[in-house]
Amino acid sequence: MIKVSKNLEDIPNSLIDRKTETRRNTCIRDNKYHQKKDFHQRYKQRDIKESLQSIYNKKCAFCEQKITECTDNNLGEYSSTIEHYRPKSKYYWLAYSWDNLLWCCHRCNQNKSNNFEILANEVSYEEGFKDNIHSYTQKYQELEEPKMIHPEIESILEKLSFDNGIIASKDERVKYTINNCELDRDSLNEKRQTIIDDFRESIIDKKLKNESIKLLLKTLLNEFKNKNNEFLALRY
Numbered sequence: 001m002i003k004v005s006k007n008l009e010d011i012p013n014s015l016i017d018r019k020t021e022t023r024r025n026t027c028i029r030d031n032k033y034h035q036k037k038d039f040h041q042r043y044k045q046r047d048i049k050e051s052l053q054s055i056y057n058k059k060c061a062f063c064e065q066k067i068t069e070c071t072d073n074n075l076g077e078y079s080s081t082i083e084h085y086r087p088k089s090k091y092y093w094l095a096y097s098w099d100n101l102l103w104c105c106h107r108c109n110q111n112k113s114n115n116f117e118i119l120a121n122e123v124s125y126e127e128g129f130k131d132n133i134h135s136y137t138q139k140y141q142e143l144e145e146p147k148m149i150h151p152e153i154e155s156i157l158e159k160l161s162f163d164n165g166i167i168a169s170k171d172e173r174v175k176y177t178i179n180n181c182e183l184d185r186d187s188l189n190e191k192r193q194t195i196i197d198d199f200r201e202s203i204i205d206k207k208l209k210n211e212s213i214k215l216l217l218k219t220l221l222n223e224f225k226n227k228n229n230e231f232l233a234l235r236y
Ligand SMILES: [Zn+2]
Pocket: 060, 061, 062, 063, 064, 065, 104, 105, 106, 107, 108, 109
């Protein structure tokens, strides 16, 4: 998991158009999110997907795997989905909020589901919230102290460790995030292990030839800097 930056002023049009506004108002009026196709469709509009895909460099917000678009009835391990950081089932007024939408793989999305534990006071809808409906996350983080890490707010690079590709952390909130999305699942551990193995082999090869490993380290650094690469946290 790596921090990404999102411009909260650059809100996709579909999140502020009349149709979405109508759905948002209905959810607020009824104090619940409506689990219906015409409500789901409003946060799945093309411009929203394109913006998220670009911000997240076509990778999952949590596991950092490359993901691609699929139809809703053909979702697999590498399918992209739009994830609500604060679950829309509970935080119904945030179903169409720009800072609550993440680009996420189908697996991480399914694993996270509606799990969202907090350490402080739960916020509920209040009149006037609509004024800043696309940029409440920062304020809500302070009030609720969620255990789940928000990839647009926090960098957890220093808190992660990778033992043979197996992701782990001593930090309770990072641990919660790992467990919640199951970021230590076998398929991910194996992929990360392959990257480590390849690097190890390159070092051994250089050593055998009595060559400097300086260039290898430089390559590794460049691989970390290239935002399009998978598993940047591991490379870091
Ligand atoms: Zn994922």
